[in-house]
Amino acid sequence: DTAVSQTPKYLVTQMGNDKSIKCEQNLGHDTMYWYKQDSKKFLKIMFSYNNKELIINETVPNRFSPKSPDKAHLNLHINSLELGDSAVYFCASSHRSGTGEETQYFGPGTRLLVL
């Protein structure tokens, strides 16, 4: 049973296109995240949603729009794709404790290549 799943696993597309990446978690968590790992392997938070509400937005361009239809899903839509968007995108989920003790579980990643 996959705890955090992402689709697609690989995505190759042309510059200027619009694409979406989907994430689902079956852990019953109330918080979900998107992270980006660039070619230098730095892993950085992009967004976080708690109970379908945006709580973290780390100065990501407006071309990136996360959408959370319910607590178990957090999708990432990217408009007008640019070469620099090529990266691996990881979804994660956790249960928000408010105490700092909170374990995040990550999906397998979506490898996006913009040509």
Place this chain on the structure above:
Amino acid sequence: DAKTTQPTSMDCAEGRAANLPCNHSTISGNEYVYWYRQIHSQGPQYIIHGLKNNETNEMASLIITEDRKSSTLILPHATLRDTAVYYCIVRVHGGSEKLVFGKGTKLTVNP
């Protein structure tokens, strides 16, 4: 920026214990130390976390110094499958849920 400092790389012989150090000298009293690892091309995997006391689970042990300014992750019997980048993370104070990843330690387990 990450609040932790780790060696860039380490080597370990298969079957031996791997001890991965981490410095977090500016850690606050209510901040947890978390360890994750990322095996090549996979998503980060949670290993262990602690606040003050030493912790052990089926994957590893975490030793936190009394002043909490540093910690060591111990893999008691490293296998080739433990080759990965290991990240030591201090949860950002102030209620933010994000994990701030540094560069981590690339651990190579050799046969």
